[in-house]
């Protein structure tokens with residue numbers, strides 16, 4: 545055996561020992577559909593940090609960023625096509641690809657329960673089929689939406705008012721007589737300032753992140769539905785990962801869902817901060833609130849079931865409301 549052959553054989557043996565798929569570090573490209581560092585991106589950013597710490601030599605995430613890198617309503621499609629590998633995005637932003645995603649706001653059980661009662665599994669199948677995505681995690685249990693206004697109303701009636709919406713609020717705004725205007729979060733401040741809209745839908749938390757408090761006079765109570773922001777992984781990429789890599793992601797996903805325990809305290813602090821900022825709460829009493837919540841629930845399910853009769857009914861069954 546010549547010296548050259550010895551080197552070659554040794555080289556191959558080393559390659560065989562060190563280069564099976566299991567030993568190769570994979571890097572995923574990540575985007576978020578909310579501005580970087582803001583309320584609905586923050587926990588995803590903590591998730592990335594955790595994966596990059598726990599996944600050294602196994603799996604890493606390269607955080608490309610938020611809406612400056614990619615328009616929020618395009619994030620779902622970017623996951624589907626594999627333009628990005630992993631994303632932080634609400635179902636409300638990909639109803640064009642999955643109309644029934646509008647129903648996720650109505651599923652308000654904690655994730656621990658959804659993972660036990662078949663909800664996670666069903667939603668994962670839906671994401672596999674319609675979005676070519678693995679449904680890795682859902683965040684923001686216990687974070688209701690509200691209508692914020694600049695014009696005072698003295699009953700639950702939005703007649704004559706233009707309200708910034710996403711699919712989350714469209715049906716209820718219309719049911720209350722308002723005119724919905726679909727607007728990504730990045731354009732809300734300007735729309736308020738210029739009077740293009742008289743108000744907007746948004747969760748109880750996060751209005752300070754982009755300075756909206758300076759352009760908001762009222763918040764309508766009660767809060768309704770529940771915010772949902774999902775972590776999705778392109779399905780081809782997911783399938784290409786080995787067990788160790790998937791375990792890092794799955795463990796971090798459960799940890800991320802556990803951060804929902806912080807939400808009640810965050811909501812309380814945000815509510816207090818809004819009051820201090822001079823935002824006046826409009827509350828029309830228990831009966832009006834109860835009727836409003838029923839109407840909000842009814843119009844949303846009607847709309848989801850009209851668009852997706854089969855999956856809509858199944859979602860309602862799983863939601864139990």
Ligand code: 173
Nearest residue numbers: 634636710712745771772
């Ligand atoms: O942009 C929105 O108002 C919206 O639909 C949403 C969904 C989840 C969290 C925050 C905002």
